[in-house]
Amino acid sequence: MTNMKRRTLLKGSLAAGAVGIAVGSGLLAPRTVLAAWPKDAFKATSVDEALNSLVGQSQLEGSDKIEIKAPDIAENGAVVPVSVETTIDGVESISIIAEKNNTPLTSAYILSPRAEGFVATRIKMSETSSVIAVVKAGGTLHSTGKEVKVTIGGCGG
Amino acid sequence: MANTIKIRARLSGDTTTVKALISHIMETGLRKNSKTGETIPAHFIQEVVCEHKGETVMTAQWGPAISKNPYLSFRFKGAEKGDTLTLRWVDNKGESDSIETKIA
Structure with a gap:
């Protein structure tokens, strides 16, 4: 078991090393490695900051055309199932925000015109907070929220 | 890193529903090793892309706040039974995996 772990670790660091060298020597622009992962948006510590960085605006318009499915009480904050469904036309992207993380x-989630306004996943929540779904369509940010009570936080520590 | 993805794509009417489970540690970079007190480095999937007939139908951008062994589901239109669907992921260490499946 320990042997196997060591092996994966080795493999991992070797792979990372190789990418590092490729990036360093300019063979591979960082952009081609990851299309455009919005680093600053994921590092932002407030909802406004995150949205400004992600979509260039943070003004939210409440909408009743978005439905969030998430438990009222999540016993384990490390695994909170969340799904977002919307009937708004022309959805460009859906973002899922845990307000107090x-x-x-x-x-x-960046959706092509063929995709429907629906995504489902499982998120980690550090404490009881509102889960906000932000739907970008036609240059406007539509949103709705749902309170989820978290019994045990799931962000480490 | 073979076989980290389980995927199912099912057509109903004109809508294909895709459900995928990926096995990945999704380490936040905030947890500490309880014995040594050292921070465990972040290791999480940053991007999941799904393609159908050479066209990207959905790109998921993930932060470390997606649960361990992530689940993802979405829907799209315009596919037919038997079409090939490709799903791939890349994490913050540059590791990746991809899978092809036929729409059922």
């Missing part, structure tokens, strides 16, 4: 933005 250290870094509130959990994930963003």
Whole structure:
């Protein structure tokens, strides 16, 4: 078991090393490695900051055309199932935000015109807070929120 | 890193529902090793891309706040039974995996 772990660790660091060298020597622009992972948005410590960084605006318009499915009480904050469904037309992206996490933005989903306004995943929540779904459509940010009570936080520590 | 993805894509009417489970540690970089007190470095999937007929239908951008062994589901239109669907992920250490599946 320890042997196996060592092996994966070795493999991991070797792979990381190789990428590092490739990036360093300019063979591989960082952009091609990851299309455009919005680092600053994921590091932002407030909802406004995260949205400004992610989509360039933070003004939210409440909408009743978005439905969030999440438990009222999550016993384990490390695994909170969340799904977002919307009937708004022309959805460009859906973002899922846990308001009181250290870094509130959990994930963003860029949807092609063929995709429907629906995503489901499982997120980590550090404490009881509002889960906010932000739907970008036609240059406007539509949003709705749902309170989730967290019994045991799931962000480490 | 073989076989980290389990995927199912099912057509109903004109809508294909995709459900995927990825095995990944999704380490936040905030946890400490309880014995040594050292911070465990972040290791999480940053991007999941799904393609159908060479066209990206969905790109998920993830932070470390997605649960360990992530689950992802979404829907899209315009596919037919038997079409090939590709799903791939890349994490913050540059590791990646991909899978192809036929829409059922």
